[in-house]
Each structure stands twice: as structure tokens, then as C-alpha cells.
Amino acid sequence: MSLYHVQKLIYQLNRDPSVRKQYEENFDALLAGFELTAEELRAIRDPDIGLLYVMGVNGQLLMHYAALRGYEWDAYIEAMRQGEQRYGPVRTGLYKRAGGSP
Amino acid sequence: MSLVFAGACSHAPGITGRAHRADPAVRDRFYANLDRMRLALEAARPDALVVIAAEHFANFFMNNMPSLCVGMGESYEGPIEDEEWLRIERGRIPGAPDLSQRLITEMMHEVDLAYAQEWKFDHGIMVPLHFLTPQYTLPIIPVNINCQGPPLIPLERCWAFGRALRQACDRAPERIAVIATGGISHWPATPDSGKINEPWDRAFLDKFLNNRRAELLAYTDEATYREAGQGGLEIRTFIALAGCTEGSRGELWFYAPIPIFAVGCTVAVIDIAPLAGGRAAAA
Ligand SMILES: [Fe+2]
Numbered sequence: 001m002s003l004y005h006v007q008k009l010i011y012q013l014n015r016d017p018s019v020r021k022q023y024e025e026n027f028d029a030l031l032a033g034f035e036l037t038a039e040e041l042r043a044i045r046d047p048d049i050g051l052l053y054v055m056g057v058n059g060q061l062l063m064h065y066a067a068l069r070g071y072e073w074d075a076y077i078e079a080m081r082q083g084e085q086r087y088g089p090v091r092t093g094l095y096k097r098a099g100g101s102p
Numbered sequence: 103m104s105l106v107f108a109g110a111c112s113h114a115p116g117i118t119g120r121a122h123r124a125d126p127a128v129r130d131r132f133y134a135n136l137d138r139m140r141l142a143l144e145a146a147r148p149d150a151l152v153v154i155a156a157e158h159f160a161n162f163f164m165n166n167m168p169s170l171c172v173g174m175g176e177s178y179e180g181p182i183e184d185e186e187w188l189r190i191e192r193g194r195i196p197g198a199p200d201l202s203q204r205l206i207t208e209m210m211h212e213v214d215l216a217y218a219q220e221w222k223f224d225h226g227i228m229v230p231l232h233f234l235t236p237q238y239t240l241p242i243i244p245v246n247i248n249c250q251g252p253p254l255i256p257l258e259r260c261w262a263f264g265r266a267l268r269q270a271c272d273r274a275p276e277r278i279a280v281i282a283t284g285g286i287s288h289w290p291a292t293p294d295s296g297k298i299n300e301p302w303d304r305a306f307l308d309k310f311l312n313n314r315r316a317e318l319l320a321y322t323d324e325a326t327y328r329e330a331g332q333g334g335l336e337i338r339t340f341i342a343l344a345g346c347t348e349g350s351r352g353e354l355w356f357y358a359p360i361p362i363f364a365v366g367c368t369v370a371v372i373d374i375a376p377l378a379g380g381r382a383a384a385a
């Protein structure tokens with residue numbers, strides 16, 4: 001399970017300007033430094049914010065990646081909703097039981 | 103000297119970042135109470151402000167996650183987030199390294215701590231500072247309680263940490279202020295963002311403001327998660343403050359759910375009573 005690596009990549013992108021520079025200049029080279037599955041690579045590259053959410057990426061990481069990729073707040077929330085509809089409930093991580101009203 | 107001020111407030115990024123989207127009447131009453139808190143804090147003439155916060159993967163990650171970390175830096179920078187997104191300008195915030203080191207050394211008799219001389223503040227600290235020391239004139243000692251990446255520290259250990267902090271403050275010559283910042287019930291950064299369980303929040307605040315230790319420590323993460331969302335796990339900061347002000351009662355200055363801020367916005371101030379049976383008291 002490489003959710004750890006997906007989250008680590010986003011963590012570093014969020015906090016480190018030099019990693020963000022790498023993202024701008026050569027995203028593929030940056031991605032090569034992380035152990036990611038084909039599905040994860042696609043979700044990060046596209047980006048498929050809904051799929052990243054369903055994969056279990058913590059929203060405190062994901063909301064900044066969504067903003068970096070141009071998602072306004074409402075679009076970010078909507079992308080997660082669509083992700084749940086398309087891919088099903090959150091698979092793992094802290095949000096596994098989140099989503100839907102109690 | 104000792105603890106000269108204790109309070110609690112919310113820190114959600116929407117409070118500044120999405121300010122323009124909130125109902126102005128409620129929002130401005132909330133801001134007015136944060137400003138009242140600033141005045142009360144200033145009136146207490148603190149030498150330093152300890153901020154018990156719950157960060158959101160700004161400095162600490164699952165590669166080496168401390169349950170409790172205390173800042174010991176000369177200064178800090180923040181916000182780590184995009185300035186436009188948070189609508190807070192990036193700046194340098196003074197630390198209090200000498201006092202930090204003494205507090206940490208003292209607290210280590212009671213609790214195991216990590217420390218950090220480098221720390222980028224996220225909204226969890228910057229939003230409160232934006233209202234409470236907008237010019238960043240007050241030296242800050244940041245404290246982080248891991249509320250994001252389980253396994254999380256048990257609530258009774260948060261209380262013990264707060265108590266240890268109090269004992270350390272009581273032994274320091276400086277005038278020290280402490281605030282806790284966290285959400286109560288909320289589901290931030292999820293499709294349920296904006297959902298707030300007001301009855302749950304009010305029940306929690308009642309226990310918190312009356313310092314009812316047994317009831318506060320009876321919360322379980324499973325029930326909190328179910329009823330108050332993953333953001334509810336941040337009650338750890340409130341519980342640490344309750345341990346720090348054991349035996350004291352507080353006053354709720356403001357509470358209102360503001361959905362676009364994704365949290366029940368809270369301002370509370372504690373009327374500090376002396377700590378019974380502390381190491382300082384026994385000394
Ligand atoms: Fe938070």
C-alpha cells in the first residue's frame with residue numbers, strides 16, 4: 001500500500017518551495033522519486049482529486065494540492081463528492097468512515 | 103511568575119481565507135470576540151504566549167511523527183500555506199528559545215516530548231495569531247499535539263501534558279499566557295465540510311469550561327469521530343489546556359456554527375485558579 005508515498009509527495013509539495021519548483025520544471029522526474037502505482041500516478045498527474053480522496057489522502061494535504069492545481073474551494077469539495085460517486089467510499093486512512101451524513 | 107492568561111479559540115483556515123463568504127453579522131461578532139480576547143491577553147502583560155495547536159502536516163509527517171512537540175526556535179515563519187488562499191501575509195514570528203528550553207526541561211520530568219528549533223506555522227497557529235498578535239510582537243512557543251495521523255496520544259496524556267506545562271510555567275519567572283486552538287466537531291476538507299454538530303459542541307464546551315476531568319477524559323476517539331468528525335479529534339488541544347488550568351473554570355465569550363468556516367467558531371477564556379498539589383506548590 002503506497003498511500004504513504006502519495007501523501008508524502010503532497011506533503012513535500014505543500015511545504016517545500018524547492019519541491020514545488022521541481023513540480024513546475026519536471027514533474028515526471030519528481031514523481032519518479034516516489035513509489036507509486038499506475039493508478040496513483042494517474043490520479044496525481046491528471047489530477048483526479050476525487051480519486052485521491054477515495055484513495056485515502058488526508059484532506060489537510062489534499063486541499064492544498066487541489067488549490068495548487070487550480071481548484072477553487074467549491075470545486076474541490078465537489079471533486080471529492082464526485083470521486084465517491086465514481087469510485088465508491090474512501091478505501092483507507094483517517095477518512096475511511098467519513099463521507100455521507102451520520 | 104506563572105500563568106497569567108489562558109484561553110481557547112478556533113483556527114479553521116476559512117476564518118480568514120473564506121471570510122468574505124460568511125454571514126457578516128455572525129462573522130463580525132466572532133471577530134469582535136477574538137479582538138476582545140486580544141485585549142484581555144494584552145492586559146495580562148505576558149512575556150510569551152504558548153500556543154497549543156493541532157497542525158495539519160506542515161512540519162510533522164508519518165515518517166517521524168511526534169505525539170507532542172514543543173518549539174524551541176529563535177523565530178518561526180508562517181503561514182506555510184499560500185498567502186492568498188489563507189489571506190494572511192507571510193512573516194517571521196519571534197520565539198522565546200530560552201524560556202522554551204526551560205519549560206521543556208521541566209516538563210520532561212512528567213511527559214516525553216519532542217522539540218523543534220525549526221517550525222513553519224500553518225493556519226492552526228497563524229489564524230489565532232492574526233487576531234491575537236497581528237503585528238507578531240509577542241514571542242510565541244508553539245506546541246503541537248498530533249491530531250491527524252493515528253495512532254493519536256490518549257486524552258489522559260494530553261491532560262498530563264497540560265498539567266506538566268502548568269507546573270513548568272509556575273516555576274518560571276516569566277509571565278506566560280497559554281491558548282489552545284482546535285476545532286470541536288467538524289469535518290474539514292471532506293465532502294461534509296460545513297457540517298457542525300452544535301449540541302455535541304455545546305456539551306463538550308460545558309465540560310471543558312467547568313473543568314470536569316473525568317467527563318472530558320471519557321470521550322473515545324471512536325465516538326468522537328462518529329459524532330464530531332475527524333476534526334473532533336482536535337479536542338486534544340482543549341483537554342491539554344484543561345489540564346493546564348486544572349481546577350479553574352472558564353467563560354464562553356462566543357460560540358456559533360459558521361458553516362463556510364467549517365467549524366463551530368469558539369472564543370473562551372479561563373479564570374485561572376492556583377493549581378493544587380503541583381510540584382511548584384509542593385516546593
Ligand atoms: Fe485543525
